[in-house]
Amino acid sequence: MGDVLAARSQMAVSLGFHILFAVVGIAMPVLMIIAEARWRRTGDAMYLELAKRWAKGTAILFAVGAVSGTVISFELGLLWPGFMRFAGAIIGMPFSLEGFAFFAEAIFLGVYLYGWQRISPRAHIVAGALVAVSGAASALFVVIANAWMNTPTGFRLQNGAPVDVDPIAAMLTPAAFHEILHMLLAAYAATGFAVAGIHGFMLLRDHRNAFHRRALVVALMVGVPAAIVQPISGDISARYVAQRQPPKLAAMEGQFRTESGAPLRLGGIPDVVAQRTRWAIEIPNGLSLLAFHDPHAVVRGLDAVPRRDWPPVPVVHVAFQIMVGLGTYLALLGVWVAIEASRRRDLAANRWLMRAVAIASPMGFLCIEAGWTVTEVGRQPWVIFGVMRTADAVTPMPGLIVPFLVISALYCFLGVVVAWLLYDLVMRSPIMREGDGTMAPVAA
Amino acid sequence: MATAIAFVALVALNAYVLLGGADFGGGVWDFFATGPRRAEQRALIAEAIGPIWEANHVWLILVVVLLFTCFPPVFSGLAIALHIPLTLMLIGIVLRGSAFAFRSYGSAEDGPQRRWGRVFAIASLLTPVLLGVCIGAIASGRVGVILEQVYRGGGGESFVSLYVSPWLSPFTIAVGALALSLFAFLAATYLTVEADDAELREDFRRRALAAAIAVFVTAFLALLLARSHAPRVSAGLIASAWAPLLHVLTAVSAILAIAALWTRKWRVARVAAAAQATLILWGWAAAQAPYLIPPTLTIGNTAAPRRTLALFLIALALGAVVLFPSIAYLFRLFKSARMHEPGANRTK
Numbered sequence: 099m100g101d102v103l104a105a106r107s108q109m110a111v112s113l114g115f116h117i118l119f120a121v122v123g124i125a126m127p128v129l130m131i132i133a134e135a136r137w138r139r140t141g142d143a144m145y146l147e148l149a150k151r152w153a154k155g156t157a158i159l160f161a162v163g164a165v166s167g168t169v170i171s172f173e174l175g176l177l178w179p180g181f182m183r184f185a186g187a188i189i190g191m192p193f194s195l196e197g198f199a200f201f202a203e204a205i206f207l208g209v210y211l212y213g214w215q216r217i218s219p220r221a222h223i224v225a226g227a228l229v230a231v232s233g234a235a236s237a238l239f240v241v242i243a244n245a246w247m248n249t250p251t252g253f254r255l256q257n258g259a260p261v262d263v264d265p266i267a268a269m270l271t272p273a274a275f276h277e278i279l280h281m282l283l284a285a286y287a288a289t290g291f292a293v294a295g296i297h298g299f300m301l302l303r304d305h306r307n308a309f310h311r312r313a314l315v316v317a318l319m320v321g322v323p324a325a326i327v328q329p330i331s332g333d334i335s336a337r338y339v340a341q342r343q344p345p346k347l348a349a350m351e352g353q354f355r356t357e358s359g360a361p362l363r364l365g366g367i368p369d370v371v372a373q374r375t376r377w378a379i380e381i382p383n384g385l386s387l388l389a390f391h392d393p394h395a396v397v398r399g400l401d402a403v404p405r406r407d408w409p410p411v412p413v414v415h416v417a418f419q420i421m422v423g424l425g426t427y428l429a430l431l432g433v434w435v436a437i438e439a440s441r442r443r444d445l446a447a448n449r450w451l452m453r454a455v456a457i458a459s460p461m462g463f464l465c466i467e468a469g470w471t472v473t474e475v476g477r478q479p480w481v482i483f484g485v486m487r488t489a490d491a492v493t494p495m496p497g498l499i500v501p502f503l504v505i506s507a508l509y510c511f512l513g514v515v516v517a518w519l520l521y522d523l524v525m526r527s528p529i530m531r532e533g534d535g536t537m538a539p540v541a542a
Numbered sequence: 543m544a545t546a547i548a549f550v551a552l553v554a555l556n557a558y559v560l561l562g563g564a565d566f567g568g569g570v571w572d573f574f575a576t577g578p579r580r581a582e583q584r585a586l587i588a589e590a591i592g593p594i595w596e597a598n599h600v601w602l603i604l605v606v607v608l609l610f611t612c613f614p615p616v617f618s619g620l621a622i623a624l625h626i627p628l629t630l631m632l633i634g635i636v637l638r639g640s641a642f643a644f645r646s647y648g649s650a651e652d653g654p655q656r657r658w659g660r661v662f663a664i665a666s667l668l669t670p671v672l673l674g675v676c677i678g679a680i681a682s683g684r685v686g687v688i689l690e691q692v693y694r695g696g697g698g699e700s701f702v703s704l705y706v707s708p709w710l711s712p713f714t715i716a717v718g719a720l721a722l723s724l725f726a727f728l729a730a731t732y733l734t735v736e737a738d739d740a741e742l743r744e745d746f747r748r749r750a751l752a753a754a755i756a757v758f759v760t761a762f763l764a765l766l767l768a769r770s771h772a773p774r775v776s777a778g779l780i781a782s783a784w785a786p787l788l789h790v791l792t793a794v795s796a797i798l799a800i801a802a803l804w805t806r807k808w809r810v811a812r813v814a815a816a817a818q819a820t821l822i823l824w825g826w827a828a829a830q831a832p833y834l835i836p837p838t839l840t841i842g843n844t845a846a847p848r849r850t851l852a853l854f855l856i857a858l859a860l861g862a863v864v865l866f867p868s869i870a871y872l873f874r875l876f877k878s879a880r881m882h883e884p885g886a887n888r889t890k
Binding site for chain 1: 596615628846850
């Protein structure tokens, strides 16, 4: 394995690991404050129990997210000093703002987790809400930095160095809006369905468990709307990519040749040697229609750029298919849940629905991993699209396979531990029946 | 303006040492928990750092983003030359934080509690040493020299001479040991204030006094080795106009801290210990200024364009308006007069 590939792999492992925890940090506070607010309003102590148990899981995940995020902030330099040297002054701003947002998140998470007995009920909910808001703000700033790597703005190149640096213009980079929207919706959809899936699984074993019934409803309240809206945001993103990064769109779609009325390919494996995508289901004019809202629009294929500027096409295409496929499942499932709920049917007693929800549990996170693969691998061979090649940004230190293997082993170990701890937490869930908890603490 | 921002970086690093450093120090005392009150010592440490360690940790992130936004060549240079110790430090940071969370929120059974406690303690012990080693390597000036060679791309240099020996020397290890003893000293001194049990307080008083001696020894050793290993910083610390004042102030705060511990004036000891740590850090910074990585990279020749610096200062001011009251609130909530019954907030 060469040094550039090792560095890229280490970055991929670090980001892929961190994103899981970062997403939970964005969305879980929303679930917790909904549960807590319901407890305050109804006096139903099971909601309090729920908020506290979710808080326990969130505390573990947030801690791992905080430290794995620290790793990334260092790795930007450890692996890509050339990138940081070039881009630090241009795009350091959103990272700095992210630092402040993360500060607020950490402070109020401490208040929230340890403050149950120390502050007023209202202050406690406000602290939870501040965690949720600053979590979303952190995501916003980090995604801005990533968007800039896709559509770099706010500087001029002079002899290979950036001049006329304008950090504000850099932050207003065109890709920012759609990437942020897509990421935040993904965070709520993935977390909502992951949690709903876990409680749905428990309800398949015992559908009268009142604790899991409440948990299911709160989780779906967050996951369902986000999953239903997400395809619209995906459409906005794809159209931007079609305009701004044609090679990425071509790789996503397995579109080798430039053509008008390009078909939409479902599935299939791109064959880079033969320059065609095999075994895909092709919907005539579908891609032109989706990407440009015109069935006869010209879609630029990979042949529009030199071979050395191609991203790894099969990886990008397959990741994109996974994201779209699973995302579509979640959106349709969301519609099903919404219909059942609007008819006031008992969701937990519907075994088919609960099965569908239970298997959806990992899907949102798989979507996020696949989606980041599309956006990051799809940007290759550039670290800053059209400006700096990834290979030119890498650290001069040789032997990068060693830190890659060390960090991977560390994260494998932590991943297994976290999974085990969460499993343990879920399996210790209380067994409660309707009416069990209503005599306990009533809201003031 | 660049100087002002470098000053902010120093203040943030200072805050990290006083707050985050003490959290690591707490882990050190978890490692060295002994005697009949071993369990109580560990419980007090966990209770003291539980609500605040994540917020304290962010000071380090602030230093990092500040460096890469406002002094990009410094950040990328440090990341190249100190790749190995920084990666090791990160592993320590990851294991410390994760193990602490696993112990606090995971299974309450004995086995996992002991295992995660062990990981937490060992990681807390090693991470400060690596932080100190990195600072020592910068102060020694060898990071800067190596960077010149790397950028020139000369070749012929062995891997070890480029990426290992600049940070692995008696001097850097002495600075690492100094960082460790300093953090342990801060933690033990803070814990005498936080303990509500007289015997527990005595435990940490003894530990604080022992750590004070360790600080003295390692600081002396680092100064001694600096003469040959870090001549620039050493010269600054000995010959500058401000040097005598610095040494007097450091000595006064050190003696005051020990005297206050001796006479059980806990709060005075806490302030004096923090002052001592601050002065040691500022002494290094003053002796090295205006260099960020001696002997070539200065505040002036690495600063980002003015517009970036100005925006950063504005963001900093806005951030401070929001964050300082929040931090004050957090600390008032968990660190003011102990209004709670012991262990009330432990989630076991």
